[in-house]
Amino acid sequence: MTSLASRRLPSFGIQVLVGMAAGLALGLIARETGGADTALAVTLQTVGKIFVQLLKALVPALVFTAIVGSIAALRDLNNAARLVTQTLLWFAITSLIAVTIGITLGLVIQPGIRSDVSAAAAVMPSTRGSWLDFITGIVPANMLGLAASSSVKDGAVTTTLGFNVLQIIVAAIAIGAAAVRVGEAGAAFLAFNTSALAVFRRLLRWIIALTPIGSAALIGDAVVRYGWDTLASLGAFAGAVYLGLALVLLVVYPALLLVHGISPAWFFRRAWPAIQLGFVSRSSVGTLPVTEEVTERALGVPRSYSAFAVPLGSTTKMDGCAAVYPAVSAIFVAQFFNVPLHLGDYLLIAFVSVLGSAATAGLTGAAVMLTLTLSTLGLPLSGAGLLLAIDPILDMGRTAVNVAGQMLVPLIVAKREGILSAEATHAEQTKRGYMV
Numbered sequence: 001m002t003s004l005a006s007r008r009l010p011s012f013g014i015q016v017l018v019g020m021a022a023g024l025a026l027g028l029i030a031r032e033t034g035g036a037d038t039a040l041a042v043t044l045q046t047v048g049k050i051f052v053q054l055l056k057a058l059v060p061a062l063v064f065t066a067i068v069g070s071i072a073a074l075r076d077l078n079n080a081a082r083l084v085t086q087t088l089l090w091f092a093i094t095s096l097i098a099v100t101i102g103i104t105l106g107l108v109i110q111p112g113i114r115s116d117v118s119a120a121a122a123v124m125p126s127t128r129g130s131w132l133d134f135i136t137g138i139v140p141a142n143m144l145g146l147a148a149s150s151s152v153k154d155g156a157v158t159t160t161l162g163f164n165v166l167q168i169i170v171a172a173i174a175i176g177a178a179a180v181r182v183g184e185a186g187a188a189f190l191a192f193n194t195s196a197l198a199v200f201r202r203l204l205r206w207i208i209a210l211t212p213i214g215s216a217a218l219i220g221d222a223v224v225r226y227g228w229d230t231l232a233s234l235g236a237f238a239g240a241v242y243l244g245l246a247l248v249l250l251v252v253y254p255a256l257l258l259v260h261g262i263s264p265a266w267f268f269r270r271a272w273p274a275i276q277l278g279f280v281s282r283s284s285v286g287t288l289p290v291t292e293e294v295t296e297r298a299l300g301v302p303r304s305y306s307a308f309a310v311p312l313g314s315t316t317k318m319d320g321c322a323a324v325y326p327a328v329s330a331i332f333v334a335q336f337f338n339v340p341l342h343l344g345d346y347l348l349i350a351f352v353s354v355l356g357s358a359a360t361a362g363l364t365g366a367a368v369m370l371t372l373t374l375s376t377l378g379l380p381l382s383g384a385g386l387l388l389a390i391d392p393i394l395d396m397g398r399t400a401v402n403v404a405g406q407m408l409v410p411l412i413v414a415k416r417e418g419i420l421s422a423e424a425t426h427a428e429q430t431k432r433g434y435m436v
Helices: 002-008 012-032 039-074 080-109 132-138 165-181 183-208 211-225 235-259 264-281 284-298 303-316 320-336 343-359 366-377 381-416 422-431
Strands: 146-153 156-163
Touching (some): 012 264, 039 165, 039 183, 039 211, 039 264, 039 284, 080 235, 080 303, 080 343, 080 381, 165 183, 165 303, 211 381, 235 320, 235 381, 284 303, 284 381, 320 366, 320 381, 366 381
Antiparallel strands (some): 146 156
16 A cells, blocks of 8 residues: 555655745745744744754764765775865866856956945954864864854843764764774774664655655745845846856756766756755755765765765865855955955965865855955955845855755766766666766
């Protein structure tokens, strides 16, 4: 009976599309019938928040066990060092292409000159990026990369527990390497880690099954809370950012796939669940469990490699947040305040974009990357305040591109190194004349 019922359900991709359409409709209804205070709006926000929390709850344990398992598996691969080198190289190549597109669009569209935003909106941002964040952020504060923070609002103290994915990766690499080096003494630990990873992956599959519902709630909440009205004053800037994101996602990525003999249609069809979740959740870290699952099971990247590359990419591979967006934003601020930029400044933007995402790993929001870029160029940090009003709307597109790139690079590297699973991809590729 279960198998018969499952056959009657549409495919998972169709379920997600239906969920997004339903969320859009519910968001518009809530927005027109009272806005964020309506019961419908509160329900959408609550369901969406719970779904993201479920994903985030799995991230520390899943990343830790997956990285430890990948270190153990990498010992059996002759090309482990080459895989790491190729991954970092392609991270840099794609980021450089993305930032070049961002700089070009900023110079052509000139969003800072065409903007109608008031200079009074220029305020100092509450969060800033710094190159020192890389040094302090990469060293684990504890073995689990966890940190607690407290805030006071209306006399009430709220304590939240967060995690730094980059610190978890560093700790897991060290522990995994130590377990391998101690030999027989570490065998029991590695066996337990394998069992724990299997348990967490099963939990992940249960949560992934809720994606259509979560997508509906998240996109509905986004429509209610942000709408599209705030785009008016910064239309040229928003248009430049989304055009840059579209060029990266729909031109650059397909071109790279074609060069490596991989069908872009096949890639996007299989990567879609993670890309759309990144769009509606606006969180690469929250999407990480789904991104890794899709990379391994749908794209055929071996677990021993994807367990290393995807978590690393979730903190250091951000073509949307750390390449296109800061490039366009920096040029916007320079144009708005009539600060001339020269060739050296544009090269500096590229340098910051390629390396800066690692320096701001573990911190929240593209505002950190933006302030890092502005401070490096000597531009007014208050210019970041001009762009905060529409940041949530832009963040949806940025995160979708981030997630797509975090799957693209492991796929390309796996294909180049001859470790891509032929069983997972051969049928789809050969239908379109591409060979695996």
